[in-house]
Amino acid sequence: MPIPRCYNTLTRSLEAIQPRVGEGQKLSLYTCGPTVYAHAHIGNFRAYVFEDLLQRHLQERGFIVRRVMNLTDVDDKTIRGAHAAGIALSDYTRPFKEAFFQDSKELRLLPAEAYPAATDPEQIVRMISMIGTLMDRGHAYQAEDGSVYFRIASFPEYGKLAHVDLEGQRPGQRVASDEYDKEAVADFALWKAWVAEDGAVGWESPWGKGRPGWHIECSAMATGMLGEAIDIHCGGVDNIFPHHEAEIAQCECARHGQEPFVRYWMHCAHLMVEGSKMAKSAGNFFTLRDLLEKGWTGREVRYALLAVHYRGALNFTMEGLAAARTALARLDAWRERLAETAGSETATVAPDAATEGFFTALDDDLNISSALAVLFETLRESNRRMDEKKLTPPQARGLLQWLARVDGVLALEPDASAAVISAEVEELVDARAAAREAKEWKKSDAIRDQIAALGWTVKDTKDGQKILRS
RNA sequence: GCGUCGUUAGCCAAGCGGUUAGGCACAGCUCUGCAAAAGCUGCUAGACUGGUUCGACUCCAGUACGACGCUCCA
Numbered sequence: 001m002p003i004p005r006c007y008n009t010l011t012r013s014l015e016a017i018q019p020r021v022g023e024g025q026k027l028s029l030y031t032c033g034p035t036v037y038a039h040a041h042i043g044n045f046r047a048y049v050f051e052d053l054l055q056r057h058l059q060e061r062g063f064i065v066r067r068v069m070n071l072t073d074v075d076d077k078t079i080r081g082a083h084a085a086g087i088a089l090s091d092y093t094r095p096f097k098e099a100f101f102q103d104s105k106e107l108r109l110l111p112a113e114a115y116p117a118a119t120d121p122e123q124i125v126r127m128i129s130m131i132g133t134l135m136d137r138g139h140a141y142q143a144e145d146g147s148v149y150f151r152i153a154s155f156p157e158y159g160k161l162a163h164v165d166l167e168g169q170r171p172g173q174r175v176a177s178d179e180y181d182k183e184a185v186a187d188f189a190l191w192k193a194w195v196a197e198d199g200a201v202g203w204e205s206p207w208g209k210g211r212p213g214w215h216i217e218c219s220a221m222a223t224g225m226l227g228e229a230i231d232i233h234c235g236g237v238d239n240i241f242p243h244h245e246a247e248i249a250q251c252e253c254a255r256h257g258q259e260p261f262v263r264y265w266m267h268c269a270h271l272m273v274e275g276s277k278m279a280k281s282a283g284n285f286f287t288l289r290d291l292l293e294k295g296w297t298g299r300e301v302r303y304a305l306l307a308v309h310y311r312g313a314l315n316f317t318m319e320g321l322a323a324a325r326t327a328l329a330r331l332d333a334w335r336e337r338l339a340e341t342a343g344s345e346t347a348t349v350a351p352d353a354a355t356e357g358f359f360t361a362l363d364d365d366l367n368i369s370s371a372l373a374v375l376f377e378t379l380r381e382s383n384r385r386m387d388e389k390k391l392t393p394p395q396a397r398g399l400l401q402w403l404a405r406v407d408g409v410l411a412l413e414p415d416a417s418a419a420v421i422s423a424e425v426e427e428l429v430d431a432r433a434a435a436r437e438a439k440e441w442k443k444s445d446a447i448r449d450q451i452a453a454l455g456w457t458v459k460d461t462k463d464g465q466k467i468l469r470s
Numbered sequence: 471g472c473g474u475c476g477u478u479a480g481c482c483a484a485g486c487g488g489u490u491a492g493g494c495a496c497a498g499c500u501c502u503g504c505a506a507a508a509g510c511u512g513c514u515a516g517a518c519u520g521g522u523u524c525g526a527c528u529c530c531a532g533u534a535c536g537a538c539g540c541u542c543c544a
Contacts, residue, residue: 012474032544040544047544076542164473164540214542236544243543268544269475270537277537307493308483312476313537320482323494330493333508361484369484373492383509387500441503448505459507468507 004061004363006054006232007311009240009265010161014365017264019063020231026064028226029055030262032218032235032243033069033115036096037077039287042301042316043271043278045107047236049302050268050310050366052109054234056409057362068225069112071097074119075214079201089201090119103288106298107305108411114225118217127212127220128205130254131190139253143181146193148207150215152186155249161265162241188246189213215246223251229259237267268310274317291321299412300324306410309368332414334379335403338396341386345393351378351402358406375406421467425454429465432458436465 003016019027031051034040040048048069055065072078073093082092097117104111116123131148134140139154152158194202194209202209212220222230228251235244244265251261270277273284291301303324308314355378361370382399385391407413421429432447448458451467459466 035543044544050544162473162539234544237538238543241539242541270544272537312483315482317482319494323482326495327493330508337508364485367484369482369492373484376492380510387509436503439503445504452506457506460502460505461508466507 002061002360002363004058005365006264006266007365008263009267010262012163015264017058017063017232020229020259020263024064025062026066027058027231029058029065029067029232029234030222030226030230031067031069031112031233032239033071034096034100035072035075035077036093036100037075037081038096039099039289040103041278042273042286042288042291042305043236045103045288045301046271046305046310046314046316047234047268048104048109049107049305051234052107052411053306053310053362053366053368053409054232054266055110056411057359057366060359060405060409061363066226067110067112068114068116068222070218070221071100071115071117072214072217073097073117074201074211074217079198082201083197083199099289106288106292107302108299116221116225118212118221123217123221123224124203124212126224127216128191128203130216130220130223130250131212132206133254134190134250137253139249140190141183142207143183145181146208147189147210148191149182149187150190150246150249152184152188152249155253157252158245158249161245161248164241164245186242188215188242190216190250215243216250218243219247219250219254222247223255223261228255228257228261230262232264232266233262234266234268237269240265240267266310269313271305271314271316273315275315278316286316296321296325297415299415300328303328303412306412307368307372310366328412328414331375331379331412334383335400335413337386338382338400338403341391342393342396342400345397347394348398348401349392349394351395351399352381354378355399355402359409362409378402421456422454425451425456425467428454429458429467433465436460 003018005014005016007013008015017027019025029051031048034044051067055067058065071093074089078089078093082089085092118124118127131140134150135142135148138151140148140150142148190213191205191207191210192213193207194211198211202211222233233244233247248261255261272278273286276284278285288298288301292298300321301324304316304320305314307324355374358371358374358378361367361374364370378399382391382396386396428447428451432444432451435441435444435447451458456467459468
């Protein structure tokens, strides 16, 4: 079996993905999930779609993937949101969590094995325990403000993921003045001491009442669910520094063995909308539901997000969505035509060896463009042969079988619900067939308009009418 | 300022030191009462300036432009 390779942010090179010795075909995958203070936007989902493609392809290659995605449900933004709404934190975040799962389903994302939330009691316990270990080992200290900070000076490797040299960095313009009691500016909070603005949000700890810092949340949830040594960790490029850098520092200072926290770091590039950064003020800010309201489907959005290599910036445009729609319609028509050609044939003839190129392309750091090129070349070639009546039913069946494997990775097959025709439409189609029989073209056209108004497109073929979702 | 990465036909977007990537759009044809849909065919680019080479979109250097990170952010 060919070995998939990925670009590892840590080493800045392409590496073969190999399970750890003794782990068989098992790979653990930790993916940074949403902060549930609002609806996730399509930029967030670009990362999740990339991670989904990664998981599906690894599974196609025979790996057993254990994936965990966290939900950040306590941080500055969620607390601020709950406070502004005048409701409890959990009541504020719950609808956003639910919306996230709905959207994920709409985009056909495989569910993770677990979705730990930062406020889960067992996670809080683990965070506190981890901070305790860091304190015991001298990697953390409690400052005068009561908060506990990670002592970056105690971990010389800090910066290895982002390849930043702290000495050479220009600190941000706004060094918070209330952080004067930290030993070093770059030290980050592990435990934030309770302040009045936190309201009812807070947990007791050996360092007093407070709440976890964002970085320790992920470190605790990742190692708690998947163990101290994780195979693959994904996220958006903006997470590289400081979030993932901090995760490495925390985990590698609190671990019991010597194994690296994560062996393969994979990061997804940003998404732009119509050529510029997505921003509410620019009016180009989209959540999935915004797009669904405009009449786009989840799989069209999935295609648009999937079709561009994850390490390149993706310019999300309405034209791109339209291109996705057309390309999908073409795939659907091909799939249907193959099924007709295959008929009830069950014997298969393996497709041309070139079709395997679809998967080998994905082995190469998920080269989706090359993979899709194989798919469309196969489509055109077999259509040509069907035009010439040269594709045999077993060959068509073989292609359908290959396509099923491809769908296992791309998840772009048509919705089953899309094919359900209402009785009303059924009647109109029959009435139109009668009108056509009688060559009553005006009546036929009028019925066609009625059917169109119900959302279906009629095609007249030599085998009668065919209707498709429009 | 420092650090990454990028610049491919109307748009999106890959591989490759020499042989048609692919998708969308557009055009022609086939099918057809009309239409739509679909199919086939056509459409061959590589920011700029030098260099290396028998040969460069592909390697090297410089220039310009752009994106991203250094700060909560996928």
